[in-house]
Amino acid sequence: MAPEHEPDDDLEPEGTEDDADSDFEDGGDQTEVTIEVRGLSLYTHHGVTAAEREVGQRLVLDIRLEVGDCDATVTDMVEDTVDYGEVCNTVSLVAQQRSYKTLERLCSAVADRLLDEYAADEVWVKAAKPEPPIPLSVDEVSVEVWRQRGGADDED
Template identity: 70%
Template sequence: MPEDDERRFDEDPAEERDDDELEEDDDDLDEDDLDGDDRDEITVEIRGLSLYTHHGVTPAEREIGQRLIVDLRMAVADCDATVTDRVEDTIDYGEVCQLVALVAQQRSYKTLERLCAAVADRVVSDYGAEEVWVKCTKPEPPIPLSVEEVSVELWRAGDNS
């Protein structure tokens, strides 16, 4: 193969095209694409959101605090972003991370079960997710035995399901 035909992985093939070819006009969108019955099932997933929180059964846990890892998955209803390529037509995972941090840090819960429920409730109410799965993990739980981690998972259906 000639040397000039080889591509390096760090080269962007889009750079060879004209900028006009890269931008799609919103008028080119087929209306049938936006309201058809053949909808894709979209899941937005966030893994490993690390937060410093004050949750736990003991007063020491709630006073000193500890690291908490949050994972979540959201089933997105009516996700037009598969056609429009616009962030406002899906769930913005950056905003969801900020919301989860707010919920996890604005008050102290004794149980991870209640924290998971509070996170799921807010994601469903603020973003209209059809379903939400939340997992809260304590990587260094304050228990007298050696464990890798403890976690609680919650799966909740939204009002749209």
């Protein structure tokens, strides 16, 4: 038989919002949010050769945005974070807007646009060619670009 216990009205249950707030004030827990999109497959016209740019090919892009502490962890509202659906649309637009010879330039253009349009501290973009135009058997070739938001020029 369980011992009888009368609740103490002066005590709040563990894990309440007040406890969480005091952790942040005391330098306790800190939340960092990363938004990641993997395997965004797009048909594009990038490449060194004219044939690659004319005929086109499939690229697979992976995107990661470091957004830091965002309000959505508390509010549960899409408006308080970076919407990954919008990120995919932005990446698709940049990747299909014009043709680049190198994946390095494409990844840089995507990273720049993501930093311009979204509240991210850092972005990482990887573009892979699953069927590169080389005479050897490889699973894929890829390029990764990482960008970090600059100093005073980028702050609001």
